[in-house]
Amino acid sequence: MQGNIRENTQNRASDQPRFGIDAPGLVLGFAIGGPLLLLVSLTGWFALVPPLMWTMRCTGLVLCAEAILMTLSSLHGKRRVVRGMIESLQLRGDEQVLDVGCGRGLLLLEAAQRLPHGNATGIDLWSTRDQSGNAAAATHHNAELTGVAGRVRIDTGDMRQLPYADASFDTVVSSLAIHNLPTETDREQAVREIARVLKPGGQVALLDFRCTALYAQTLREAGLVVQRSWPEFRMFPWVWIVRGRKAAA
Structure with a gap:
C-alpha cells in the first residue's frame, strides 16, 4: 500500500512541467562557496585574525542567502511575477504571441494558456549556462504537460536576427533573456528586432x-509608447518590466 502511494506521488510529480533554475552555475557557486567560507572561518588559525574571520563569515552568509533566494526566485517568485505580467496584457485569446529567449517555456506557456484561438511562438539558442536543462525538447515536453502543445511553436534562432517578417506578432514578451547578450549594441539590436516584428x-x-532603461529607450526610439515599472521584489535579484505599445497603422 505504501509502495503504491509513493509511486503515485512520484508519477504526479513527473507530470508537472519543470522550468529549471536561472543562472545555475552562479547558484551552484554560491551554494558551494558560502558554506565553504563559513567552514574555513571556523578553523583555529582564522580565530587569531578576527577581522579576517568575520569578513569570511559575513561573506559566506551572504553567498548562502543569495543561493537560497535565487533558487526560491526561480521556483516560485518568477512564476508569480510572470503570471501577473501575462494577465496584465489582457489578451483577447486570438493573438499571435512571440516569447524571445523562451527557455523552458514558463512565459511562453503562460501566454499559450490564454490563447484558445491563437498561437504562441518561442525562440531561443538553448544555453544551459543561463537556465538549467535548457533545450527545445524540454520546452516541447512542458507544453505537452500543460496541454497547449497544439498552439505552441518552438524555434531555434538568435534574437538579434529574428527569422520573422515585419509586423508578424500581436504581442512580444521576454523574461530574463536580453541581458545575456554580450554587449549593449547586441541588446539594442535585439530590442529593435522585437519592435520590427511587432504589428x-x-x-x-x-x-x-x-x-x-536601455530597453525602454530603444523602444521609444522605435516609435513605441513605453512605461517602465517600479522594481518587483518577488524575484531575486529584483526586476523591472518594460511595457510598450506600437502606434496603430
Missing part, C-alpha cells in the same frame, strides 16, 4: 533585472 497596435512586455 501596428501591438504590445510588448520585457522583464529583466538590468538593462531595462
Whole structure:
C-alpha cells in the first residue's frame, strides 16, 4: 500500500512541467562557496585574525542567502511575477504571441494558456549556462504537460536576427533573456528586432533585472509608447518590466 502511494506521488510529480533554475552555475557557486567560507572561518588559525574571520563569515552568509533566494526566485517568485505580467496584457485569446529567449517555456506557456484561438511562438539558442536543462525538447515536453502543445511553436534562432517578417506578432514578451547578450549594441539590436516584428497596435512586455532603461529607450526610439515599472521584489535579484505599445497603422 505504501509502495503504491509513493509511486503515485512520484508519477504526479513527473507530470508537472519543470522550468529549471536561472543562472545555475552562479547558484551552484554560491551554494558551494558560502558554506565553504563559513567552514574555513571556523578553523583555529582564522580565530587569531578576527577581522579576517568575520569578513569570511559575513561573506559566506551572504553567498548562502543569495543561493537560497535565487533558487526560491526561480521556483516560485518568477512564476508569480510572470503570471501577473501575462494577465496584465489582457489578451483577447486570438493573438499571435512571440516569447524571445523562451527557455523552458514558463512565459511562453503562460501566454499559450490564454490563447484558445491563437498561437504562441518561442525562440531561443538553448544555453544551459543561463537556465538549467535548457533545450527545445524540454520546452516541447512542458507544453505537452500543460496541454497547449497544439498552439505552441518552438524555434531555434538568435534574437538579434529574428527569422520573422515585419509586423508578424500581436504581442512580444521576454523574461530574463536580453541581458545575456554580450554587449549593449547586441541588446539594442535585439530590442529593435522585437519592435520590427511587432504589428501596428501591438504590445510588448520585457522583464529583466538590468538593462531595462536601455530597453525602454530603444523602444521609444522605435516609435513605441513605453512605461517602465517600479522594481518587483518577488524575484531575486529584483526586476523591472518594460511595457510598450506600437502606434496603430
